[in-house]
Amino acid sequence: MGIRNAKISDWKEIMELLQQLDYSDTDSFLQEKIKTLLDHPDERLLVYEYDEKIVAFISIHFIPQVALKGDFARISYFAVDKKFRSKGIGREIEEHCAYLAEERKCDRIEVHSHSRRVNAHRFYCRQGFVESPKYFIKKV
Template identity: 30%
Template sequence: MSLTVREARSVDAQRLTLLLEQLGYPTSSEAVARRLKRLATSKADHVLVAELGGKLVGLATVHVSLSIEHDKPAAKLSAIVVDETHRRRGVGEALVAAVEAEARARDCCLIFLTTAERRKGAHAFYRRIGFEETGRRFARVLD
């Protein structure tokens, strides 16, 4: 079966909802469709999906932004998930490679990500493909 990485489309919303639930972000297909539509209007944000044999099995988003810390833009890799029945088959690596290609095309100086401390398997994956742990994330929910 061939693996393809492409931009997400609105028709992907239902399957993306299931992937987001596996990642720990329960949501609705309507909300995902609305967010995809909004993200599609942004030149700085991309939602990528991986298809294996015609089935959507992975998701990654990339957000490119300028900062005061760097002369060049940085790319944030977020919401990366591979369907639990398709892990360890190169899907995650293909998604990260596509994100890296996008970051290089946008002249980014680095790719960074945040991950929950409980995701030990994800941490091992990130280290294996060349990411280094550089700190912690703190968040504050705004009402």
């Protein structure tokens, strides 16, 4: 029970968690994406097991910075099964990621969270994150 590195064989459980975040139709490419992430030296893909079932996962990237002394970590995907929320699992995973970020000489963690994810915003604020408005995206 607890946090461990993800494996490609975890893809179905990760897919189910992504569906709870409204990311559907990932089954055709998810295994390949997980393999890419697991092979990348600046990426950690972690899962949380409870009673031999994956109930949460997080993807965190470590990004070197050229103009700043500290690097930064970015949480790109983070989901806790809705049946297991408010049990401290998200806090435990986020705190573990903060530890990993410090190990990698990062001085901050960023996360982008859609405006509709109000409960996630409350969680991040409780974890010490502060809002930093203005995020731009360009589709290519």
